[in-house]
Amino acid sequence: MAGISTVAVHADRNVHPSRAVAPPIYQTATFWAEDADQFAQVAAESRGKDFYTRYGNPNHAQVAAVVAELEGTETAMVTASGMAALTTSVLGLVSAGDHVIGQQATYGGTASVLLNLLPRLGISTTVVDQTDPGAFEKALTPKTRLILMESPSNPLLQVTDLSAVAALAKANNVITLADNTFATPVNSRPADLGIDVVWHSATKYLNGHTDVSAGVLAGPAEILDRIWDTGVLTGATLGPFDAWLLLRGMRTLPLRVERHNANGLALAQALEDHPAIAKVHYPGLTSHPQHELACKQMSGFGGVLALELNGGFEAADAFLGHLRYSRRSASLGGVESLAVHPASMWRGMLSDQQIAESGVPLGLVRLAAGTEDTLDLVGDVLAAAELELTR
Numbered sequence: 001m002a003g004i005s006t007v008a009v010h011a012d013r014n015v016h017p018s019r020a021v022a023p024p025i026y027q028t029a030t031f032w033a034e035d036a037d038q039f040a041q042v043a044a045e046s047r048g049k050d051f052y053t054r055y056g057n058p059n060h061a062q063v064a065a066v067v068a069e070l071e072g073t074e075t076a077m078v079t080a081s082g083m084a085a086l087t088t089s090v091l092g093l094v095s096a097g098d099h100v101i102g103q104q105a106t107y108g109g110t111a112s113v114l115l116n117l118l119p120r121l122g123i124s125t126t127v128v129d130q131t132d133p134g135a136f137e138k139a140l141t142p143k144t145r146l147i148l149m150e151s152p153s154n155p156l157l158q159v160t161d162l163s164a165v166a167a168l169a170k171a172n173n174v175i176t177l178a179d180n181t182f183a184t185p186v187n188s189r190p191a192d193l194g195i196d197v198v199w200h201s202a203t204k205y206l207n208g209h210t211d212v213s214a215g216v217l218a219g220p221a222e223i224l225d226r227i228w229d230t231g232v233l234t235g236a237t238l239g240p241f242d243a244w245l246l247l248r249g250m251r252t253l254p255l256r257v258e259r260h261n262a263n264g265l266a267l268a269q270a271l272e273d274h275p276a277i278a279k280v281h282y283p284g285l286t287s288h289p290q291h292e293l294a295c296k297q298m299s300g301f302g303g304v305l306a307l308e309l310n311g312g313f314e315a316a317d318a319f320l321g322h323l324r325y326s327r328r329s330a331s332l333g334g335v336e337s338l339a340v341h342p343a344s345m346w347r348g349m350l351s352d353q354q355i356a357e358s359g360v361p362l363g364l365v366r367l368a369a370g371t372e373d374t375l376d377l378v379g380d381v382l383a384a385a386e387l388e389l390t391r
């Protein structure tokens with residue numbers, strides 16, 4: 001078995017080979033066939049690559065080959081965004097009358113699928129405290145078909161015990177989906193822990209250059225076939241050029257994540273005891289309440305951390321204004337550092353009460369460390385924290 005950096009570079013070598021070292025971009029909406037038999041065969045293929053681009057494209061298949069090998073799953077598929085990966089999965093796997101369990105602390109779009117979209121379709125949902133595996137068990141009903149997990153979670157970096165929940169789900173014939181966007185397969189491989197389907201916002205670390213919106217799903221063919229059948233109907237197809245860019249980004253995923261891990265840990269350690277900071281949330285810190293679990297299921301802790309400023313809402317906003325390298329932006333996982341103050345971003349979206357109920361403190365800042373030099377990033381946040389003390 002080749003190492004992860006080798007896999008990222010070579011796993012697609014035999015998918016639609018040509019003699020070009022960098023794969024061509026198959027910028028075509030459709031493919032022709034030699035005869036009726038060949039046409040019938042490519043039309044019927046699940047997750048195929050040369051019938052019609054909404055059904056699949058060689059650029060999709062190359063991305064999928066690398067993702068499946070990185071995640072250690074039988075197969076993989078590509079969607080137009082992370083949210084398309086999630087909604088296509090739930091629409092493919094559950095029906096009216098079914099029940100789905102999710103986490104209280106989860107990406108905003110996932111929360112909205114659980115709290116708004118699924119109930120509107122007659123699918124009931126329960127959200128639980130992910131730090132307690134027992135809470136998942138208590139939420140199980142005879143109608144539960146699916147459990148959605150995300151570890152570490154956005155933006156509080158809480159860890160879910162993936163093996164414990166996977167075992168519980170298996171014993172009850174429930175399918176598990178884990179959002180592995182924050183950890184990436186470099187730091188954690190949920191399928192090795194028993195999770196059925198692993199998904200990503202490939203917009204983040206997998207692509208890594210903040211120039212593509214994409215999603216991926218990895219898992220057993222039997223489940224992905226059901227999701228793919230729905231994907232053909234929802235039509236959330238990734239453009240061939242975006243798939244090509246994503247493949248190019250993934251070539252360096254292991255290299256980049258190594259630096260993201262180093263930067264995330266260095267920032268967390270530098271800020272942990274700073275007088276302007278009340279608390280740092282980062283699973284790599286020994287002070288993280290689930291550090292032991294994080295060490296068990298992760299080999300690195302990623303580039304995202306969350307800080308609580310002592311001075312609350314105004315301090316968090318001012319801190320962002322002092323940063324030189326991290327720009328105010330909603331994304332993460334790219335080579336450039338980005339920072340967001342959720343409470344001020346949500347002012348236009350949520351009521352004061354909804355912000356209070358989110359469990360995210362008003363003074364919380366999420367920092368997504370890029371791949372810049374560690375000393376530059378540490379110097380930048382320490383200078384911003386010092387300025388905050390003199391405000």
Ligand SMILES: *Cc1c(COP(=O)(O)O)cnc(C)c1O
Pocket residue numbers: 081082083084107109150154179181182200201202203204213214215
């Ligand atoms: C960004 C993100 C998503 C949504 O992905 P898109 O590509 O923006 O649709 C889902 N989960 C997590 C953890 C994310 O950070």
